[in-house]
Amino acid sequence: MKMGENAASAAMHQKVFDVSINVGESKCFDDDGRLKRTGTVWTASAHIITAVIGSGVLSLAWATAQLGWVAGPTVMLLFSFVTYYTSVLLSECYRSGDPVDGKRNYTYMDAVRSNLGSLQVKICGLIQYANLFGVAIGYTIASSISMMAIKRSNCFHASGGKNPCQINSNPYMIMFGVIEIIFSQIPDFDQIWWLSIVAAVMSFTYSTIGLGLGVAKVAENGKVLGSLTGISIGTVSEMQKIWRSSQALGAIAFAYSYSLILIEIQDTVKSPPAESKTMKKATLISVVVTTIFYMMCGCFGYAAFGDQSPGNLLTGFGFYNPFWLLDIANAAIVIHLVGAYQVYCQPLFAFVEKTATQYYPHNKLITTEIQIPIPGSNNPYKLNLFRLIWRTVFVVLTTVISMLLPFFNDIVGILGAFGFWPLTVYFPVEMYIVQKKIPKWSTKWICLQTLSAACLVISIAAAVGSFAGVVSDLQVYKPFKTSY
Incomplete structure (x- = not known):
């Protein structure tokens, strides 16, 4: 009898083992x-390129001019190089x-928690999510400027350049906000792959159009503008x-x-x-592609306009014609920023919703899906009321702040300075x-710490310069009344 029990027990254990194998190898x-x-x-690569080749490319001609x-x-x-290496x-x-x-780390903060402990997680979370929040503001500003550029180019064309075509930015920011409220209801990051593509x-x-217009402008000028040291003292003061x-x-x-x-x-990678192997390949492809585009856009923009390079290559009206091509480029910017906003904000959305579920696991507002x-x-759409309310409030808040602070170049500089060293260098190195x-x-160890220290110095310098730009802009600024 005992032998029969042992045989049955062994068979049961074998069955459990087989089931576990099947789950482990499940398709x-x-x-x-x-x-x-x-x-x-x-x-x-599509996700990375969507995140990287954003509105930042449009300010590179101006940056090169400085x-x-x-x-x-x-x-x-x-x-x-630094971005690729630390990635x-x-x-x-x-x-x-x-x-x-x-063990998998599903988010940036999970990786920090696993390797560096709880104190560093709090610091990382504060910086990461503040940066994501800032990116949402920066993208709202950039998209509204592109929408206004379409309106202005058509106005200039219709009036033959006689109408100054001053346009208030607020309606366009609100329009972008409404679009983002809709797209923000996509539940998860892995469901926006099509939007990223x-x-x-x-x-x-739009990068290709900007590049093409820069090349055409250089050909029209018959020479390459600019200098070895950038915008000269006299055109701007030493402090500027x-x-x-x-x-x-x-x-x-x-x-970057x-x-x-x-x-x-x-x-999201299988x-x-x-x-890590897949991600290294994707990072290499993305950084090489973006660097080639950045070098060409920044350099040809500077070659075309020299010291007069606009802060935003396609909306600074260095180019006026062909106006229809500019309209296509600016429409592409808006569509891109709709997707980029989601790529950046979905991790923030997921963090808040996960935290709310952990603290209030029985709250029907948070857990119930209609x-x-x-x-x-x-497949029906699963509507979660908490997701609907909180994501809508988030988009409304970023839109209102964008209407208060519509300084494209300054915001871009602050975001770059604030996020570069801690998130791109310090935490990955540590x-x-x-x-x-x-x-x-x-x-x-010494080489890695030297790299981190050098990047910290660069971030501090960039932050100081960008805040100085904001202070300068605020002297002539009126809230909610910005026109271009």
């Missing part, structure tokens, strides 16, 4: 029990321990030269900023191969040191 679920991730090198032909391209190359370090921190089977295509569209050069560093830093959502992008049938689809157990005062 529907990953090793953490979540639905199978389907992201590839190309979807990850720094000149030597420092401008050099600084862009240095930022691209590779950060991608190694997606899994704690073993790079293939280790559309946005990435749009970013190439210093502030503007510092602000240019912030603008370039912002143009995407590390704060890298882990969230990596969490395995095998190891997610299924709404979608015509032609078997986590990598812990993850790989790099000995203190070893050659590699």
Whole structure:
């Protein structure tokens, strides 16, 4: 009888083992029990390019004009190298321990928590989410400027340049806000891959148009404008030269900023191969592509306009014709920024909703989902009231602040300075040191800390210059009455 019981017990254990094997190798679920991730090198690259080639590309001609032909391209190359290198370090921190089977870190903050502890998590969270909030404001401002540029170019064309075509920015910011309220109801980051691909295509569209117009302008001028040291003393004062050069560093830093959502992008990638391998390839592709575009847009914009390079290449009205091409470029900017806003804000949305669920697990407002049938689809839309209310409030708040502070270049510089060192350099370096157990005062440790310290100095300089720009703008500023 005992032998029969042992046989039955062994059979049951074998069955449980087989079930566990089947779950582990399930075609529907990953090793953490979540639905199978389907992201590839190309979807990850699309997410990164959507996040990177944003409105920042439009300020690069202005940034190059402040720094000149030597420092401008050099600084862009240095930022691209630092961004790529630290992104590779950060991608190694997606899994704690073993790079293939280790515990997954679903967000940037999860990675910091696993490697650096709770105090650093709080500091990281404050910086990361404040930066995401700031990016939403910056993108709202940039999109409204592009929408106004379409209106103004058509007005200029209709009046033959006689009408100054002053336009208030508020209605356009409100319009962008309404669009974002709708798109913000997409529940999760992995469900906006199609929006990222559309946005990435749009970013190439307007960057290519900006580049093409710059090349055409250089050909029309018959010479390359600009100087080795940038905008000259006399055109601006010595103090303005210093502030503007510092602000240019912030603008370039912002143009390369995407590390704060890298882990969230990596969490959409399928395995095998190891997610870090896929992410390294996606990062290399994205940084190379964006650097080529940035160098060409920044350099040809500066070559076309020299010291007069506008703060926003496509809306500063360095170009007037062909007006229809400018309209296409600015429409592409708006479509891109609709997607980029979501790429940046979805991690913030997810954090707030996850935290609310943890603190109030039985609150029906937070947990209840109402299924709404979608015509032609078997999958109904799941409406969550808390998500609807909080995301709407978030978009309204960013829109109102954008209407209060419509300073494109200054906001871009502040965001770049504020987020670059801690999120792109400090945390990735510190986590990598812990993850790989790099000995203190070893050659590699000293090199990594030197890189971090150098980037801190650059961030401080950029922040000072950008805040100086805001102070200067505020002297002639009237709330809610900004016109272009």
